[in-house]
Amino acid sequence: MRVLALIVMLLMFSKNLVANEQIVLGLSQDEVAITANFDGSKILLFGAIQRDAPQPDGKMGVIITIAGPSKPIAVRKKEKRFGIWVNNQTVEVDAAPSFYAVATSAPFTEIVSDVEDLRNKISVERAIRSVGAPMHIQDSQSFTEAVIRIRKDQKLYQLLENEIVVDQSTLFRTSVDMPANLTEGDYFTRIFLTRDGKIVSQFDTIIDVKKVGLERFLFNLSRENPLIYGLLSLAIAIIAGWVASSFFRYIRHT
Amino acid sequence: MAALAIDLCTIIKLSGTMQIYLPIAEVSVNAFLLLGLGGFVGILSGMFGVGGGFLMTPLLFFIGIPPAVAVATEANQIVASSFSGALAHLRRRTVDLKMGAVLLSGGLIGATIGLYIFNYLKSVGQVDLLVKLCYVIFLGIIGSLMFIESLNAIRRAKSNENVINRTNRHKGLVHTLPLKMRFKTSGLYISAIPPFAVGIFVGILSAIMGVGGGFIMVPAMIYILGMPTKVVVGTSLFQIIFVTGFATLLHATTNYTVDIALAVLLLIGGVIGAQIGTQIGSKMRAEQLRILLSVLVLLVCLKLATDLLIQPSELFSLGTIGN
Numbered sequence: 147m148r149v150l151a152l153i154v155m156l157l158m159f160s161k162n163l164v165a166n167e168q169i170v171l172g173l174s175q176d177e178v179a180i181t182a183n184f185d186g187s188k189i190l191l192f193g194a195i196q197r198d199a200p201q202p203d204g205k206m207g208v209i210i211t212i213a214g215p216s217k218p219i220a221v222r223k224k225e226k227r228f229g230i231w232v233n234n235q236t237v238e239v240d241a242a243p244s245f246y247a248v249a250t251s252a253p254f255t256e257i258v259s260d261v262e263d264l265r266n267k268i269s270v271e272r273a274i275r276s277v278g279a280p281m282h283i284q285d286s287q288s289f290t291e292a293v294i295r296i297r298k299d300q301k302l303y304q305l306l307e308n309e310i311v312v313d314q315s316t317l318f319r320t321s322v323d324m325p326a327n328l329t330e331g332d333y334f335t336r337i338f339l340t341r342d343g344k345i346v347s348q349f350d351t352i353i354d355v356k357k358v359g360l361e362r363f364l365f366n367l368s369r370e371n372p373l374i375y376g377l378l379s380l381a382i383a384i385i386a387g388w389v390a391s392s393f394f395r396y397i398r399h400t
Numbered sequence: 401m402a403a404l405a406i407d408l409c410t411i412i413k414l415s416g417t418m419q420i421y422l423p424i425a426e427v428s429v430n431a432f433l434l435l436g437l438g439g440f441v442g443i444l445s446g447m448f449g450v451g452g453g454f455l456m457t458p459l460l461f462f463i464g465i466p467p468a469v470a471v472a473t474e475a476n477q478i479v480a481s482s483f484s485g486a487l488a489h490l491r492r493r494t495v496d497l498k499m500g501a502v503l504l505s506g507g508l509i510g511a512t513i514g515l516y517i518f519n520y521l522k523s524v525g526q527v528d529l530l531v532k533l534c535y536v537i538f539l540g541i542i543g544s545l546m547f548i549e550s551l552n553a554i555r556r557a558k559s560n561e562n563v564i565n566r567t568n569r570h571k572g573l574v575h576t577l578p579l580k581m582r583f584k585t586s587g588l589y590i591s592a593i594p595p596f597a598v599g600i601f602v603g604i605l606s607a608i609m610g611v612g613g614g615f616i617m618v619p620a621m622i623y624i625l626g627m628p629t630k631v632v633v634g635t636s637l638f639q640i641i642f643v644t645g646f647a648t649l650l651h652a653t654t655n656y657t658v659d660i661a662l663a664v665l666l667l668i669g670g671v672i673g674a675q676i677g678t679q680i681g682s683k684m685r686a687e688q689l690r691i692l693l694s695v696l697v698l699l700v701c702l703k704l705a706t707d708l709l710i711q712p713s714e715l716f717s718l719g720t721i722g723n
Contacts, residue, residue, distance in 0.1 A: 182661070185419035185428045220719040230708040232529045233717070292716030326421065326428030327464075361423040368424055368656050376652030379476045379660050380645055383667055387483030390671030395491070 166198045169337050169349040177354040178324065178333075180361055186326040189353065191249075192319035195339060201315055204342040207250065207257025208310050208318045211268060211338075212353065214245030214302075215331030221289040237289040242274045244329045246303050249320045251310035259343035266345065268338065270294055270303050301325045330356050424659035425469040431665055433463065438477065438666035442673020445481045446488070447681040448618065448633065448693045453478050453611030453644075454539065455700060456666070465662065467528075472651035472658045473666070478612045478644040480667035482637045485674040489634025492682075496585035496631050500638040502592050503599040503617070507643040510603020515650060518608050534609050536705045542619050543697035549623070550691035557687060586627045586635075595625055603643060612640040615697055622690075629686040 174190035191210055219242050225234040248270060250257060258268060267273050274290055297303040302325060310320040332352045339347040357365055368375045418431045437459055441452035453474050460470035489495050521530055577591035598620045606613035617636045621627045627635070652658040681689060 180421055182420055183418075184421040222717050222719060224712060224715045224717070226711070230529075231710075231712055289716065292714075293718060296714065296716065296718055326419065327426060329426055357423060361421060364423045364660055368652070368658070368660075372653040372656055373649070375660070376649040376658060379652065379658050379663055380479060380648055382660065382664060383476055383480035383645075383648075384483055386664075386667050386671050387480040387485075387674075388487065390484045390675055391487035394488075394675040 166202070167339060167341075167347050168196045169339050169347050170194045170196055171337055171349050171351065173335075173351065173353065175353075176351070177356065178328070180328065180330070180355065180357040182360055184326060184361075187324045187328075188321050189324060190319065190321045191335075191337070192317070193337065193349075194317050195315070195347075197316075202341060205252075205257065206312070206315055207252055207338075207340040207343075208312060209251070209254075209258060209268060209338040209340065210247075210249045210310065210320060210322075211273075211336045212245065212247045212322055212324075213243040213273060213334045213336075214329060214355070215333075216241040216243045218242075219293065221292055223289065223292075237286055239274060239290060239293055242293055242297075244302065244331070245324065245333065246270055246273050246297075247306060247322045247324075248304070249306040249309045249322060251308070251312050251318065253307055254305070257340050257343065258338070258345070262340070262343065262345050266336075266338070266348075268336075270298075270305060300327065302327070324355075328355055420661065420665070422465075422469075422659050422662045424657065425465050425473075425662060427464055427466075429463060429465070434662065434665035435669040437463075438481075438669025439673040440669075441666075442481050442670035442675075443677040443680070444673075444696070445478075445614075445637075445670065446485045446674035446677020446679075447684075448614070448677075448689065452481065452614075452670075454535065454609070454615050455696075457611060458700070458704070466657075468655060468657045469659050469662070472648065472655060473662045474611070475644045475647040475651060476658055476660075476663040477666040477670055479641055479648060480663075481670035481674045482612060482614075482640040482644065484671040485678055486634060486637040486641060488675065488678045489637060492634075493585070494630050495634035495638050496583055496627070497638070498581070499583045499586055499588075499595060499621075499625075499627070499631075500635045502581070502595045503602075503635070504639040504642050506596040506599020506601075507603040507606075507613075507639055508646055510600035510605075511607045511643055511646055511650075512603075513600070514604035514607025517604065521608075531609055532704055532708060534605065536701055536708065538605065538609075538616060539697045539701035539704070542616060543694050543701055545623070546619055546690055546694035547698065550687050550694060553687045554691070583627075586625075586631050588625070588627065590625065598624060599639070606643055607647060612644050614640055615693075618693075629690070633681065 171191065171193035174192075175187075178187045178189070189212075219239050221237045221239055222233040223235045223237075224231045226232075227234065248254070248268065254269065263269050263272055271290075271294065274293060294303055298305075301323070304322070306320070306322070310318050312318045333355055335351045335353055337349045338345050356362070364375075367378075419428050420431045420434075421428045437456065441456045441459075444455065445452040456477070457470055457474045460474065461467055465473075486495065577593045579592045580589060581592045582589050598617070602613040602617050602620065605611075605616060614636045617639070618632055621632045621636065622629060648658060
C-alpha cells in the first residue's frame, strides 16, 4: 500500500438539505498518483456531523460512495454453436463506472430507502445505467448482473456494508482499498447522511486519480505522437536485441 | 499448460513486491514474472526460429493484460528477440538473405491484407473466435505434420535411409514454375513465386493472429521450399524482424496499444533467452529440434481447443464499444 502522503482537510459545507445536520469531511488524500510501481491505494475518509440543535430522533446512517469515470461497455454472452463456445448475444451498457465502492455504517437497506437509492443512484446496481437491451434479447437483466459480478471479482465494485465506524453519532471514518488496475480520471465521491432511510445531508468531493512522471510521459507520447512512440519502441527493441547479441558474443570469446 | 497456469498463479500471489504499473495497459503486474515469461519464450525463439508470439500472446491474456495491448506489444517484443537471434545466425552465415527478401516482400503485402481482414472482423464482432480458430487449425495441422515427419526422419536416420528422402524433396511445384532464382545460401535453384506466396500467406496470418508467423514459416520453408533446416531458422528470424516491426508501427499509430514498459520487461528476458536458445539449438540435431517444436505447438493447440469446447465458468465477457 502506498504511504499516505498528504492529509487534506476539506472544510466545506454542503449547500442545502436539512440545515440542522451537516457533514464535514476529511480525506487522507484527494489525489491518487499512479507511478511506475503503483499497486493500489488505500484511502481513508473521515468526518464529523455538525449539528445546530440536539440530535433528532430516528436511525442515523452514513453512506460513502466513490465512483470512477463511466464508460459504455459491451457485455457479450457465450453460447454453444456447432460444438464450440462463441460470443453470441451482445448488450451495450450505456454507462458503467470503471470503479465503484459503497461503504455504509449499517446494512444498506436499513439506512436508505429504495426511493432515495433510486433517486441518487447509490447502490452498485443503480449506479450502472442501461437504457435497454435490443428486443430479441431475453433476460437482459442477466447482462447487467454479469457486469457487477465480473467487476466485483476484480475488486472494482465493492459493497462495504457496516464498514463505516460511527463514534457517538458524530464522528465517522472508513477506508476504501482501490485496486491496482485503476483507470485515470475524476473519482466522484459522495457522503450521505440519512435519518430513517431519508437523506438529510449530502457532501460531494472529487478524488483525482492520475498518472505521474514516466507513466504520464509515455501515455501522452503514445496518444499525441503515435509515430514517434512506435519508432521509439522499435528502436528500443532493436538496441536491446543488438546489445544482448554483442554481449553474449563477448562472453563466448573471452 | 494447466499446471503452468497454476504455477503462474502462485508466483503472482507470492511475490507481492516489484509490482509495476503499465502505462498503456493500465494494470499492475509483477516485474519478475514478465522478465521470466520473456526469458522462457526467448529461449524457444532462439532454439526454433519462431518469434514465440503464439505462446506469449495467450500467456499475456492469462496474466490479465488486455488482449489488444498484448497483441500489439508482443509484436514489438518479437522484433527484439528475433533481431537478437538473427544477428547470431548472421554471424554464423545461416541466413539466406535473398530468400529472406523474397519472403519479406510477400510478408509486408500479406500483413497489410491481413490487417484489413482483421478490422473487418472486428466490426462484425467475432474477431476473438476467428483468432482462436485460426490458432487451433494451424497449430493442429502443422504440429501433427511436423510430429509425424520428425518421427519418420528419426526412424530413417536410424536405418540410414535419410539420403533418399533429401533427393525426393527437391521436386515438385517449386521447380516447374517460372521466374527461377538461385538461392546460394540455401543451395536451391527454384521459382521465386512459391516463396513470395508463402510470404503473403504468412503475412496475412500473422496480422490476424498477432504473431510473427515463424511457426508456419519454418515448416513451410522446410516442406514446401525444401530449404535446409540450418538455414531455415536464421532466415525465418530475419524476415520476422521486419514483418513484426511493421505490425508494431501499425498498432502504435492506429490503436495506441503498444505498451513500452511491458515490451521492455518482456524483451530484456526475451533477448537473453534468445541467445541461450540459439546455443542450445546449434547443439541439437534438426530432427530432435523439430519434434520438440511440434510437441509444443500441439500442446498450445490442445489448450486453445479445450477452451473452445468446454463450457466456460463465466459465460459473459466485458468489452469496450468502438475504439
